Amino acid sequence: MTDYYPRTFFICGILLALLGGLLIFAGVMAESPPIPAAYMQLSLSVVSFCMSYLYPQFKQKDERMKEIRKQGVYYSYFAILGYLFLFLLLLQLNLISWDALLILNVLSALAISTVFVSWVILSKRY
Known part of the structure; x- marks a missing residue:
C-alpha cells in the first residue's frame, strides 16, 4: 500500500507558503506591515515541510522517535527563552516598536x- 502522507504534507506546505507569501506581498504593496496571520501561515508551512x-x-x-521528540522540545525551550530575551532587549532599547499582537504572533510562529x-x-543526528 502506498503511503501518501509525506506527499500530502509537502503539497500543503507549498500551498501554505504561497498563501503566506501572498499575505506578505499584499502588505508590502499596501505600504503597510504584513498582517500578523502571515507569520502563522509561514510557520504552518514549515510544520508541513518538516512533517513531510x-x-x-x-x-x-x-524509542528513537520518543527521544527525538523529547530532546527537540528540550532544545526548543532554550531557543524560545532566547527569543523572549531578544525581544525584551529590543523593546527596552526602543529598537522596535511593535504592538503586543504582532509580538505574540511572531513569538508563536518562531516557537512552533x-x-x-x-x-x-x-x-x-540520531
Whole structure:
C-alpha cells in the first residue's frame, strides 16, 4: 500500500507558503506591515515541510522517535527563552516598536517552527 502522507504534507506546505507569501506581498504593496496571520501561515508551512520529512520516521513510534521528540522540545525551550530575551532587549532599547499582537504572533510562529525544525535536525543526528 502506498503511503501518501509525506506527499500530502509537502503539497500543503507549498500551498501554505504561497498563501503566506501572498499575505506578505499584499502588505508590502499596501505600504503597510504584513498582517500578523502571515507569520502563522509561514510557520504552518514549515510544520508541513518538516512533517513531510518526518512522517515515515514518526509512524514507527519507537524509542528513537520518543527521544527525538523529547530532546527537540528540550532544545526548543532554550531557543524560545532566547527569543523572549531578544525581544525584551529590543523593546527596552526602543529598537522596535511593535504592538503586543504582532509580538505574540511572531513569538508563536518562531516557537512552533523551532520545535519542528529541531526535530528534523535531531532525526538526522540520531
